[in-house]
Amino acid sequence: MxxxxxxxxxxxxxxxxxxxxxxxxxxxxxxxxxxxxxxxxxxxxxxxxxxxxxxxxxxxxxxxSKGTLARRAKAKMRVLKKVKEELLFHYQARGLSKKMSIIYITPPQLIVSFIPKSWESTVNERVKHAIDSASPVxxxxxxxxxxxxxxxxxxxxxxxxxxxxxxxxxxxxxxxxxxxxxxxxxxxxxxxxxxxxxxxxxxxxxxxxxxxxxxxxxxxxxxxxTGKDIGLLMTVIGHQSESMSLRYIGLSKDETELAQKKLIVYLSRKTRI
Known part of the structure; x- marks a missing residue:
């Protein structure tokens, strides 16, 4: 974009x-x-x-649409993180340290590639259930x-x-x-x-x-x-920080430019030496 x-x-x-x-x-x-x-x-x-x-x-x-997709993605990620933990325990119990190392460094979103064939159906069902259960935004x-x-x-x-x-x-x-x-x-x-x-x-x-x-x-x-209600703006837009919202609406840039202009006026004032 x-x-x-x-x-x-x-x-x-x-x-x-x-x-x-x-x-x-x-x-x-x-x-x-x-x-x-x-x-x-x-x-x-x-x-x-x-x-x-x-x-x-x-x-x-x-x-x-975007908020709903994000919520479903989070629901899926929670399942995959749990599956990763289960895989680590699975290979630890069998003394397969090499596979444990691979699973440990693999991000949850890629963990499906490493699950045993016998797990595939169950994991897919769990992921689907999590996505379907995520309420829309x-x-x-x-x-x-x-x-x-x-x-x-x-x-x-x-x-x-x-x-x-x-x-x-x-x-x-x-x-x-x-x-x-x-x-x-x-x-x-x-x-x-x-x-x-x-x-x-x-x-x-x-x-x-x-x-x-x-x-x-x-x-x-x-x-x-709304009288510069930054909290309300963050809620409506869905931002996590004030600075993010201020940048989003172009305000931080405005304030920076205004401050610099004020500095020029300040420095231009005549002073006694």
Missing amino acids: SYVEPIKTRKHLKHAEKYLKKNHDLAFTLVWNIGIESGLRISDILKLQYRNINLSNGQCKIIE TRTFYLSESILITLKQRKQEYKELANDYIFNRQTLSSNRAKGGEGLLTRQACWYVFSKLTAILKEIGVDVKVGCHTLRKSFARHLYFA
Whole structure:
């Protein structure tokens, strides 16, 4: 994933939205606005279904793909760590020190290659059970009235489509896009959103824009809208440290530059010799 940055002011967010509305399919503007308001990853936005959204009050409930995958990966890793311990005990009991040494230095995620044939079925069942038992990571959020109006209009306009996906390719204005199956892609969104780098540069804003700009912009504006509540930001974004969150929203860089400018002013003051 290429490095991208948040858009730091509401004025510049509106400028970006205005460009998207004027120059691209309205689906891209809708993706953009949902991302800025909710902080969802682009992969989760593109898989949104109308059934996820209460069009009366704006409440949305989804299963987060990345968080769920991470939780399942942790569940699998716990099983593999246990299997590694069992293998060490197994070979120790048989006095096979050479095999013990190999198992000892092998990371848990690679341990399956060293289990006896007679263990394979049981280990696979344990891993599958652990993954299946890991509860999905859910997220509840709200959308603005303006987005709800757009969604209602979109649902009515494309009600003849068989599936419930908001960003079905057949809803796009491009004939080429309509001819394909599936959903609007991340690659298509990147192609459109990355153009905003040049568009914003025209008005003096130096920022690298891409799909993840949506989530980073959400995080930055959430931080300031909540009175710089870093704890809340960390919870919403899923970060483990304040410094990580501050870097994520581009704040540590801002503060460094501001501090250096203050130093220049300080050093420039006239003093008596």
